[in-house]
Amino acid sequence: MSVSLFRFALGMTLAVAASAQARLHPISSAEVCGQCHLSIVESWKESAHSHAMDSRLFQDALAAAEADSGAAVRGTCLGCHAPLAVQTGDMAMDRKTTWEGVTCDYCHSVRTVDTDSANPRARAEFSLAKSGPLKDAVSSAHPTVYSPVHVSSAICAPCHEYKNGQGFPVLTTFSEWKASRYGKENKNCQSCHMAAQAGKVADARFEREPTTSINIHRMAGSRSVAQLNRAVKLKMDVARDGGRAKVTVDVSNIAAGHSIPTGSPLRQLILDVSARTADGKETHAKKIYARTVKDAAGKVLDKEHFVFMKSAGVMIDSRLTADETRHEVFTFDSPVGTSTEFKATLSYYYSPFARDKADQRVTVVTKSQRFR
Numbered sequence: 001m002s003v004s005l006f007r008f009a010l011g012m013t014l015a016v017a018a019s020a021q022a023r024l025h026p027i028s029s030a031e032v033c034g035q036c037h038l039s040i041v042e043s044w045k046e047s048a049h050s051h052a053m054d055s056r057l058f059q060d061a062l063a064a065a066e067a068d069s070g071a072a073v074r075g076t077c078l079g080c081h082a083p084l085a086v087q088t089g090d091m092a093m094d095r096k097t098t099w100e101g102v103t104c105d106y107c108h109s110v111r112t113v114d115t116d117s118a119n120p121r122a123r124a125e126f127s128l129a130k131s132g133p134l135k136d137a138v139s140s141a142h143p144t145v146y147s148p149v150h151v152s153s154a155i156c157a158p159c160h161e162y163k164n165g166q167g168f169p170v171l172t173t174f175s176e177w178k179a180s181r182y183g184k185e186n187k188n189c190q191s192c193h194m195a196a197q198a199g200k201v202a203d204a205r206f207e208r209e210p211t212t213s214i215n216i217h218r219m220a221g222s223r224s225v226a227q228l229n230r231a232v233k234l235k236m237d238v239a240r241d242g243g244r245a246k247v248t249v250d251v252s253n254i255a256a257g258h259s260i261p262t263g264s265p266l267r268q269l270i271l272d273v274s275a276r277t278a279d280g281k282e283t284h285a286k287k288i289y290a291r292t293v294k295d296a297a298g299k300v301l302d303k304e305h306f307v308f309m310k311s312a313g314v315m316i317d318s319r320l321t322a323d324e325t326r327h328e329v330f331t332f333d334s335p336v337g338t339s340t341e342f343k344a345t346l347s348y349y350y351s352p353f354a355r356d357k358a359d360q361r362v363t364v365v366t367k368s369q370r371f372r
């Protein structure tokens with residue numbers, strides 16, 4: 001059988017297989033894509049993107065935003081948390097694709113992104129054709145369109161860079177990246193968040209040869225302790241002098257292509273340094289790395305929906321920019337002859353909205369040293 005005939009036969013099988021199950025529409029659920037792109041759908045399901053809409057944290061914040069600013073605010077929030085809701089006009093939130101949050105058919109309908117406008121804007125085209133990074137895709141299931149924007153950080157910008165109604169830049173991940181070494185070297189977001197691994201783009205029964213690799217869609221960020229561990233380095237030195245101890249701690253951002261934390265101004269990286277003597281006396285010192293924002297009246301904002309809608313200025317920005325090392329010095333009483341344990345702990349704080357501790361804070365790394 002010739003190659004093209006073989007492809008045609010495969011196409012027929014595909015058409016039959018696809019029609020036996022849910023059909024592909026210009027806007028389809030991830031479940032439909034999963035009939036063929038199984039491993040990509042599985043990794044996306046573990047991402048924050050797939051829960052951007054159905055997470056309790058977001059639903060609570062959305063309800064609070066509407067109570068505070070009126071129902072019209074929903075369109076603003078869903079624009080990033082459930083982009084297909086806006087595209088399909090589903091403000092009543094009835095459709096399945098709305099509840100899928102940042103889902104397949106949003107990103108793979110995007111054709112271009114304008115990063116020069118006040119807020120970066122994506123132009124999407126909803127049809128059976130799917131845009132993506134493969135120049136040589138062969139799919140009888142749906143037309144494919146090679147799209148350079150999918151291999152550029154620009155695809156992420158419309159949602160990870162945002163100025164609100166006050167003209168205040170609430171989310172600045174894209175511009176932080178652009179200003180960093182990574183941006184200058186054009187090491188894109190995908191290179192750290194969508195690592196390529198061996199795998200099948202589409203299910204074996206449909207696939208052309210040879211099998212290439214896939215980009216995992218899990219988008220590990222601060223919710224991944226492994227990713228956080230890669231990102232920050234902690235070094236501690238203790239020097240004792242008479243009854244005092246000088247604790248020197250270096251905190252470095254060694255692997256994030258933007259500030260740590262980035263994104264929502266409620267995120268914090270917290271350094272806690274403690275001295276604990278053998279008799280149980282404990283002293284703590286703390287440093288917080290964060291970008292605290294305020295409203296037009298100068299009041300500090302501590303809830304996500306207020307931050308998005310009302311922030312108008314920066315109170316303090318103490319975050320670690322890409323490649324930055326912060327040198328911190330603490331002194332403690334440390335009586336000679338008493339054994340003392342010094343400890344430095346870095347933890348990451350997500351959001352005051354979280355209902356339980358595990359959702360609110362995670363320990364990234366701990367260093368300790370004991371003196372006799």
Ligand code: HEC
Pocket residue numbers: 014018024028029030032033034035036037104105108130131132133134135136137138139140141142144145146147201202206207208
């Ligand atoms: C019936 C099987 C099938 C279904 C259903 C399906 N695809 Fe595909 N898709 C394929 C095949 C086969 C390829 C080609 C793979 C290759 O060439 O390596 C492909 C390629 C792609 C590409 C790569 C395009 C490029 O040029 O980079 C994207 C993106 C894509 N599909 C997205 C989707 C999305 C989104 C859905 C759901 C709305 C979907 N697909 C549903 C079989 C399918």
Ligand code: HEC
Pocket residue numbers: 030033034037040041042044045049102103104105107108132133134150151155190191194201213214215216217
């Ligand atoms: C946030 C946007 C986004 C979402 C959501 C998304 N993708 Fe992708 N996808 C991308 C980008 C960007 C690439 C290209 C990555 C690269 O080449 O560096 C890609 C690549 C692909 C490819 C080409 C093969 C590969 O692995 O590079 C396929 C097929 C694909 N995605 C299917 C899907 C399916 C199915 C879903 C839903 C489960 C989905 N995508 C969700 C952005 C997205």
Ligand code: HEC
Pocket residue numbers: 048049051052053055058079080081083102106107155156157158159160189190193219220221222223224
């Ligand atoms: C349509 C909007 C949209 C696009 C496009 C988009 N994101 Fe997101 N992204 C979000 C939203 C919304 C969240 C927050 C989800 C939540 O926690 O509720 C998020 C969260 C994340 C996270 C955080 C995960 C964590 O652990 O907290 C990472 C990392 C991320 N996105 C990376 C990317 C990258 C890389 C791209 C481009 C390839 C991209 N995003 C494109 C909307 C988007």
Ligand code: HEC
Pocket residue numbers: 153156157160173174177182187188189190191192193220221222223227228230231255256257258259260261262263264267
């Ligand atoms: C050099 C690697 C690298 C590059 C490039 C990079 N990131 Fe990250 N990113 C990380 C690491 C590591 C983390 C985990 C540490 C953290 O949360 O700050 C992270 C975390 C994140 C988070 C989670 C923040 C949160 O508050 O939960 C988001 C969102 C994100 N990145 C988006 C992006 C976007 C968008 C781009 C491109 C404009 C990008 N990243 C480029 C490595 C990178």
Ligand code: HEC
Pocket residue numbers: 055057058061062065073076077078079080081158159160161162171173262263264267304305308309350351353
């Ligand atoms: C321009 C896109 C955009 C808009 C508009 C937007 N968000 Fe978000 N939101 C994000 C991104 C991206 C994140 C991921 C956090 C990060 O980057 O640190 C996020 C995070 C959040 C979180 C924290 C989720 C978590 O898992 O920690 C909440 C809650 C939230 N947004 C609520 C809202 C509400 C309510 C609105 C409307 C008032 C809104 N957002 C508008 C993009 C957006």
